[in-house]
Every structure is written in structure tokens, then in C-alpha cells.
Amino acid sequence: MAQEVFVVAYDGTDQQVVDFAVDRAMKAGAQLLIVHVLEWSPYSFLTTEELVERHKTRQQEMTRANETIMKPILEKVRQAGATADGEVRYGHVVDIICSIAKEKNAAMIFVGRSSSLSTRVFGSAASGLAQSAPVPTVIVP
Amino acid sequence: MIFDRKTQRIASGALLFLFASSASARAQSVDDIINETVAFFTTPFVKFIFSPLPGTNIPWIVLWLVIAATIFTFYFAFIQIRAFRHSISLVKGDYARPEDAGEVSHFQALATALSGTVGLGNIAGVAVAVAVGGPGATFWMILAGLMGMASKFTECTLGVKYRNEYPDGSVSGGPMYYLSKGLAEKGLGLPGRVMAVVFASFLILGALGGGNMFQANQVHAQIVNVTGGANSFLSGEGWITGLIMASVVFMVIVGGIRSIARFTEKIVPFMAALYVGAALVILAIYVDRIPWAFGQIIAGAFTGLGIAGGLVGALITGFQRAAFSNEAGIGSASIAHSAVRTKEPITEGFVSLLEPFIDTVVICTMTALVIVITGVLQIDPQTGLYVWNSEAGRVATEGNLTGVALTSAAFGKGISWFPYVLAIAAVLFAFSTMISWSYYGVKAWTYLFGEGRRRELAFNIMFCVFVVIGAAMNLGAVINFADAAIFAMALINIAGLYVLMPVVKEEMNSYLDRLQRGEIKKRRR
Numbered sequence: 001m002a003q004e005v006f007v008v009a010y011d012g013t014d015q016q017v018v019d020f021a022v023d024r025a026m027k028a029g030a031q032l033l034i035v036h037v038l039e040w041s042p043y044s045f046l047t048t049e050e051l052v053e054r055h056k057t058r059q060q061e062m063t064r065a066n067e068t069i070m071k072p073i074l075e076k077v078r079q080a081g082a083t084a085d086g087e088v089r090y091g092h093v094v095d096i097i098c099s100i101a102k103e104k105n106a107a108m109i110f111v112g113r114s115s116s117l118s119t120r121v122f123g124s125a126a127s128g129l130a131q132s133a134p135v136p137t138v139i140v141p
Numbered sequence: 142m143i144f145d146r147k148t149q150r151i152a153s154g155a156l157l158f159l160f161a162s163s164a165s166a167r168a169q170s171v172d173d174i175i176n177e178t179v180a181f182f183t184t185p186f187v188k189f190i191f192s193p194l195p196g197t198n199i200p201w202i203v204l205w206l207v208i209a210a211t212i213f214t215f216y217f218a219f220i221q222i223r224a225f226r227h228s229i230s231l232v233k234g235d236y237a238r239p240e241d242a243g244e245v246s247h248f249q250a251l252a253t254a255l256s257g258t259v260g261l262g263n264i265a266g267v268a269v270a271v272a273v274g275g276p277g278a279t280f281w282m283i284l285a286g287l288m289g290m291a292s293k294f295t296e297c298t299l300g301v302k303y304r305n306e307y308p309d310g311s312v313s314g315g316p317m318y319y320l321s322k323g324l325a326e327k328g329l330g331l332p333g334r335v336m337a338v339v340f341a342s343f344l345i346l347g348a349l350g351g352g353n354m355f356q357a358n359q360v361h362a363q364i365v366n367v368t369g370g371a372n373s374f375l376s377g378e379g380w381i382t383g384l385i386m387a388s389v390v391f392m393v394i395v396g397g398i399r400s401i402a403r404f405t406e407k408i409v410p411f412m413a414a415l416y417v418g419a420a421l422v423i424l425a426i427y428v429d430r431i432p433w434a435f436g437q438i439i440a441g442a443f444t445g446l447g448i449a450g451g452l453v454g455a456l457i458t459g460f461q462r463a464a465f466s467n468e469a470g471i472g473s474a475s476i477a478h479s480a481v482r483t484k485e486p487i488t489e490g491f492v493s494l495l496e497p498f499i500d501t502v503v504i505c506t507m508t509a510l511v512i513v514i515t516g517v518l519q520i521d522p523q524t525g526l527y528v529w530n531s532e533a534g535r536v537a538t539e540g541n542l543t544g545v546a547l548t549s550a551a552f553g554k555g556i557s558w559f560p561y562v563l564a565i566a567a568v569l570f571a572f573s574t575m576i577s578w579s580y581y582g583v584k585a586w587t588y589l590f591g592e593g594r595r596r597e598l599a600f601n602i603m604f605c606v607f608v609v610i611g612a613a614m615n616l617g618a619v620i621n622f623a624d625a626a627i628f629a630m631a632l633i634n635i636a637g638l639y640v641l642m643p644v645v646k647e648e649m650n651s652y653l654d655r656l657q658r659g660e661i662k663k664r665r666r
Binding site for chain 2: 038040042043044045046047048049050051052053054055056058059061062089090091099
């Protein structure tokens with residue numbers, strides 16, 4: 001049987017989610033897929049200048065996310081002994097995590113719980129995934 | 142943004158000059174002096190652009206636009222109707238590829254282009270059209286909007302197809318590029334380059350006229366209007382409003398305070414919705430007069446209803462104001478549309494054809510209906526015809542108003558406090574239009590004189606000076622120059638579109654074939 005895939009929704013700060021997922025993955029012999037989502041809506045409004053520079057800005061954002069967020073965490077995880085891959089995507093966190101989980105036939109999703117004021121009002125990635133994740137989801141406090 | 146010393150000196154020098162020249166003359170006469178000086182320079186240009194065809198009173202340039210829109214409509218076999226649903230589907234993102242997330246979407250390109258076009262042309266320009274051409278002008282305006290969709294479709298497809306993409310990922314597109322590159326492909330390299338340069342020159346004038354002075358002028362008019370009309374402390378002191386607006390524009394385009402621009406960009410769509418909503422409320426209040434209003438519009442379109450210009454007058458003003466508002470055939474919008482990320486240039490053409498629809502067929506029509514229905518245009522109770530004010534060259538209106546003040550009065554009849562909202566909306570619309578056009582202007586400027594921060598700064602400072610001039614001048618002079626500049630762009634742009642329309646047709650046929658065969662699929666949700 002192929003190795004199981006655990007998807008980890010990583011916002012760039014919640015270290016404990018990654019630690020917990022690493023621990024579980026090593027026990028289950030599963031492979032980790034760390035996903036970082038850059039929040040983006042195709043229906044937002046841009047100024048003419050932003051519009052014209054969007055492609056350039058996107059390249060910069062992608063590079064920055066890969067260099068400062070994805071690379072360090074992957075290194076850390078691999079040092080801990082787990083097999084892991086990373087992906088940086090644009091979109092809405094919940095949608096992207098769900099579609100990746102389906103795409104990769106993931107066995108489980110790991111997500112952290114944030115508790116800022118805005119997430120209390122608008123809902124968080126964790127509550128969104130609790131409602132619409134296609135596979136069992138672990139919410140790490 | 143950080144400037145070197147010299148640039149700072151230039152900037153502060155220009156501002157000082159502005160303040161000094163404004164303060165040196167007595168306040169009362171500042172506006173007059175500006176009026177006379179500018180009119181001296183612009184009148185010959187305006188006269189040339191609007192000279193009538195020999196033996197008629199139809200300005201040749203209006204005919205030029207009408208014929209182009211008609212030709213494109215037939216050449217692409219009513220693409221604006223055939224592709225309407227597909228256009229909406231594209232804007233909704235039904236065909237977006239997931240890997241393109243984070244790039245400019247069709248929706249964003251349309252929204253940005255719209256916030257550049259939805260401006261005071263929709264509020265004030267329409268009032269001018271209805272006052273000068275009578276209610277019948279509305280009919281021709283709608284028709285011009287519908288046909289203009291084909292012109293817009295053509296120019297925006299070309300804008301994407303012939304844009305320049307630079308290694309750093311930024312893009313430059315628009316008429317300058319399709320004229321020079323597209324015409325070169327057709328073996329017309331030299332004429333193409335000449336046309337691109339001439340177009341860029343006119344674009345600079347258009348940015349200063351329609352994209353700037355007209356907007357500033359009408360913002361001032363509406364602010365005076367809500368602060369007490371002729372008794373307002375700002376009445377006849379347009380340069381004060383102008384200076385305030387110029388300094389905000391200066392902060393954005395020179396000072397690089399983008400948050401102001403971003404704020405406007407986000408609030409303009411809501412303002413547009415609010416405006417249309419308010420118009421609907423007024424139509425609901427006067428619901429019993431809607432059939433009458435449509436009757437007036439249709440009858441006026443073909444008979445003139447006693448308006449001096451008659452049918453031709455209604456037609457000319459209708460077409461003229463529509464073109465001024467939706468910019469179809471002018472070429473400006475293709476600069477914004479060309480930034481979208483797509484493998485198929487034609488899809489941006491499809492999306493862009495919604496622009497004249499929203500701008501003219503929806504928003505302008507609302508303004509016109511409100512003006513006609515609320516009865517701010519005076520009707521002779523005996524004959525049932527509109528009272529002609531021959532001195533002003535338009536229909537007599539309540540309080541002798543025109544432009545944005547007339548629209549404001551009409552809205553005020555239904556919703557007494559709406560003129561204040563309209564004043565805020567006018568400021569925001571004008572502001573977003575100015576920011577967009579300053580960008581178009583810079584693109585034209587750097588196309589002519591080369592890239593460079595100092596060159597951009599020179600243009601931007603000039604742009605700010607024109608805000609003050611525009612606010613201080615009277616409407617007639619401003620609207621003439623603004624029109625002339627915008628139409629001059631159409632002169633060159635449309636000539637290029639005729640040469641390049643087979644390219645668009647080829648793209649269109651290939652795309653529609655693949656769409657029909659099911660090779661282009663909707664994204665699974």
C-alpha cells in the first residue's frame with residue numbers, strides 16, 4: 001500500500017501543529033504535505049497600478065513565502081526525521097486545503113486554532129475545515 | 142518614495158509657483174484669468190475636432206465613432222449579443238485556471254477599468270446630453286453604448302495580444318503598442334510607429350482634459366451646489382477646490398501614498414451601486430411616469446420634440462456623451478485590460494464588452510431617466526414641448542442648471558438629502574477616474590520621452606496643475622476641450638482598429654470554435 005499523506009495547514013507561525021503532525025506521521029509511517037496559503041480573492045479591487053504590477057508582485061510574494069516560510073519549516077521537519085513536501089498556494093485557506101486533500105487522497109488534515117478577534121467574528125480556518133473537510137481533521141489547540 | 146534633492150526642488154518649486162500665481166490675483170478674477178488664457182490655446186484645437194462635415198452640421202468626428210461602432214458590430218456579427226453570457230461566465234471565474242490564482246483575474250481587470258470609466262461623464266455628461274439634445278439623446282446614447290461594446294471588444298483584445306511583457310513581470314499594453322507592433326506585422330511599420338506617437342500625444346491631452354479637468358470642474362460644481370449654490374463661499378472660487386483636490390492627487394501620484402488610491406478603488410463600486418439604487422428608488426417614486434418618460438425618449442429620438450437641433454441634435458449629443466462616458470473606440474481602457482493574465486487575448490475582449498454596457502446602458506440611462514422623469518427640464522404647458530433657452534443653447538431647466546447640478550436637482554426631487562451623497566460620490570468617482578487617467582497619461586508620457594522617475598514626476602506635477610485649472614474654468618470651455626482631446630484619441634485608435642480587426646476575427650473564430658467543440662471547458666467547482 002502507498003504511503004499515507006497527512007496535509008498540514010501551516011500559517012507560518014503555529015509551530016505546535018507541525019510538531020504534532022510530525023509526531024503522528026512518524027508513528028503512522030505517513031508522509032507530510034505542508035501547505036501555506038496566501039489569502040487571495042479574484043474578486044478584490046485593485047488600482048490600475050497594482051493591476052499592471054500584479055504579476056511581478058505575485059512572483060515576489062511567492063519567492064518570499066517559499067524562502068522565509070516553507071523552506072525553514074521543511075528543513076526542520078526533515079531534520080526531525082519525517083518525510084515532507086511543501087506547497088505554497090494562492091486562494092482561500094479552507095478551499096485550498098480541501099482541494100489539496102482531495103487531490104492527494106490525503107488520510108488526514110492537521111490545522112491549528114487561532115483566536116484573534118477577527119477569527120471569532122468571521123470564523124477561522126479551523127472552523128471552516130471542521131465544517132467542510134473531506135477527510136478526518138485534527139484541530140491542534 | 143524617496144526623491145533626490147534636485148527632484149524635490151523641482152516639485153516644491155512647481156507647487157510654490159502654483160500657490161503664488163493663485164494668490165497674486167484678486168480671488169474674484171483668478172477663475173476668469175484661467176478661463177481666458179486656456180480658451181485661447183484650446184479653441185483652435187476644439188474647432189478642428191468638431192468642425193462639421195461640409196454642408197451639414199454633423200461633426201465629422203462623431204460620425205467617425207458611430208460608423209466605427211457600426212462596422213465592428215456587423216464585422217463581428219453582433220458579438221456583443223452572442224458573447225454576452227459567456228462574458229459574464231468569464232468574469233465570474235468559471236474558466237479561470239487554478240494555477241493562475243494570485244494573478245489579475247478577469248473580474249479585477251473589469252472592475253479597475255470600470256472605475257476609470259465610471260466618472261462624472263455618467264452623472265454630469267448625461268445631464269448635458271439631455272439638456273442640449275432633449276430626452277431623445279438618451280435613446281441614441283443607449284444605442285451608442287450597445288454598439289460601442291463591439292469597439293471596446295476589438296481594442297481590448299488587441300491590447301492583450303500586443304502588450305509588452307518585461308523580464309521583471311510587469312506589462313505595458315494599449316493602443317501605443319498594438320499600433321506600433323500590430324501594424325508592423327501588416328507591413329505598415331512606419332505608419333504604425335507614427336500613429337503610436339500621435340496617439341500617445343493625444344492621450345496626454347485626453348488625460349489632462351477628460352480624465353482630469355472635466356472631473357475637477359464638475360466636483361467643484363457639485364460642492365458649490367450643496368454648500369448654497371450662488372451664495373456659497375466657494376462660488377466662483379474654483380481654484381480653492383482645485384488646490385485641495387490637486388494636493389490629494391499630488392499625495393497619491395507623486396507622494397506615493399497608495400492607501401488613498403486603494404481606499405477609493407474599494408469604495409467606488411459601492412458608490413456606483415448606491416447611485417443606481419437611488420436612481421431606482423426615484424423611478425419607483427415616479428413609477429406612473431415611466432411610460433411617459435420612455436415615450437418622451439423615443440419620440441425625442443426621432444422628432445426632436447421642438448429641440449433646436451431636432452433629431453440630429455439629439456443624435457449627436459447622445460453619441461458624443463456616450464463615447465465620452467464609456468470611452469469605447471478611444472483606446473484608453475485597453476491599457477488597464479492588457480494587464481490580465483490569460484492565454485487567450487480574446488477572453489479579455491469578451492470581458493471588456495461588458496464595460497460600455499454597465500457604464501452607458503445601465504448607469505447613464507439611469508441618470509437620463511431620473512432627469513426626464515422628475516421634470517427638471519421645463520415643458521411649455523400649452524404645446525407640451527420643451528422650452529428652449531436659446532441663449533444657453535439648451536432646454537430651459539429649473540434654476541437654469543446644467544451638468545452635475547441638474548442631475549443633483551433631479552435626484553433631490555425624489556430624495557431630498559441625496560445631493561449630499563451625490564457630492565461625495567462625485568468626489569470619489571472623479572478621484573478614481575483622475576488616478577486612472579494619470580496612470581494612462583504617465584504611460585503615454587514615458588512612451589514618448591522614455592522611462593525615468595524624473596520624467597514621470599514632470600508629468601504628474603503638470604497633471605496636478607491641470608486639476609486646479611479645470612476646477613476654475615467654466616463648464617462649456619472645459620467640456621469642449623475634454624471632448625476634443627478624447628475624440629482626437631479615437632481618430633487615431635479607430636484607424637488602427639480597422640487595419641487590425643482581421644486579427645481579432647481570427648482569434649475570435651478560433652476561440653469560439655474550440656468553445657463549441659468543448660475543448661475549452663468550465664472549471665469544476
